[in-house]
Amino acid sequence: MELRTYQQEASARTIQAIYKKENPVISMATGTGKSLIISEVVRHFAQLGRRIWVLTHIQQLVKQNSDTYSNYADKNFGIVCAGMNRKQIYKPIIFGTIQSMIGVLKEIDPPDIIIIDEAHRVPHNFGEPTLYETILTRYPKAVRVAMTATPWRMDNGSIHGKGEEFFFDNIAYKYNTLRGVKEGWLCPLVGVETTIQLDVDDITVNGDFVQKEVGDSMDSDWLESVALTIYDLASERNYIGVYCPTIKTAHQIADKIEEVSGRKCGVLTSAMRSVERKEVLRQLAGGDISVLCSVDMITTGFDFPPLDCIVCLRPTLSTSLWVQIQGRGTRLHPSKKNCLILDFAGNLIRLGGVGMYETFFKELTGDKFEAMPQKPYERKTRFLYPGVTTLKPIDPLTGEYADDNTVLDLNNIHKINCVALKTRYSSTPILMVQYTCSTVENARVNATLFVNTEKPKDSDLNFFENRRLAVVLPTPANHVSYMIKDAPYPYSITVIKKGKYWNVVNEDFMGVA
16 A cells, blocks of 8 residues: 555654654645554554554544554554444554543553544643543653644634643644645535525524524425425435434435435434444445435544535534535545535535635734634625526635636536627627526526637637538628527537636537537
8 A cells, every 4th residue: 555645745744743752733634544644653653662542533433544554554453442342452552532542541551652533623721621631631741643634623723832722733744625636636626605595693603503493494495495406406416415403404304305306315313323324324335325414424434435415504613514524525436526515504605615724824813823713703694696597606625706717618508699899909899709508506607709700710710610600701790690699509618717707718519410
């Protein structure tokens, strides 16, 4: 098993920081292989006889990390996890849940290194009797390593810094989602803020939105509208994960989706027995169900690469949670080109995309990565777009609307309009051809192509040839504009964004009769 270049870099930085007796944070985007990096670091120090604990909060991650280490390095390790019925405390390398490790502290030799996966769950050191605080303060000489995609907390901000309240010192290595997508290791996200937005103005905020109130606010008509929109926008998607505020809502939306689309839905909640949850996940993996409606069960530790659509009905103020939700869709899989984010709860506009963390810091601290205070929730008037065809494409990697130089391939062409127009770039009128299109997610795009009929270039000649129009050029633009309306439409067009405009850069007539 060979490490990718960035995994080698992350491992080397971690090992270097441990030698320096630092307590580093390794910030790795979801889906970039933290377990392999952990394995390489553990392998290195295990050869030197160090005692190492790899801790996390859930059984799934214990199994994932230990399985990876077994395949990558060595099988000489122990597992301490009640859910796996394992209590192997006499090994120098131990993978365990924080809950199970607390129960064996009096029986076990102290560690030299403590690696914590999903370390954004570690609270700050304020002397509170939390599980992580109990272990980390009990072994002050152990080097602490934080592994997480989101190195901050909603309540206290950054998990690293100077001062006794911090268990970790600094970020030793960072590999974010934007870089992962650019380098081809992560799947791109495409997003749409739907018109059917949940009204949260009257929902109580107690640290985060009170989810019971959120669920109570979702009436049957609203949920049916959601189901219809999912059917309209995501009918071509293979697997859909629906993030719900309450168990009741999860069952309600599952019923609505089945009724509207005929797709088989499953529900996954903490109220289910372990054997029931495993059966639902088995059905998902086997293709028996293609929609999974869940309450707090498919974020951390949920690894299902074919997932190509995320539907969010759960509003949140937690940037960490929002990044974790979106990160479920960034894993590569042969069956998908991207993952669609359908946000019904205002999170894309409220919090941004998976890259919002650094922007957030720059706004608050002037580009200094210091502890940030909790960002207060400000109720703002939200602009809701009137009708599904006027949705705007959003880039969930940044949380912003499509940037300059964004390129789209569009094959949903609804209308073509053509007029003769005088511009400052031409002494004579030219054809302005405007396409009314939509993306596969029904985000509206108006794209423009300019054709010079009096000083034609090759591309201008091709414009008429592709449409089988017998036009002799040069000729005045207003003499031919009426002909375009009845000409064949291209099968698809390629457009690029320049400022607030989309310009057509290619027309594809392949297959047009």
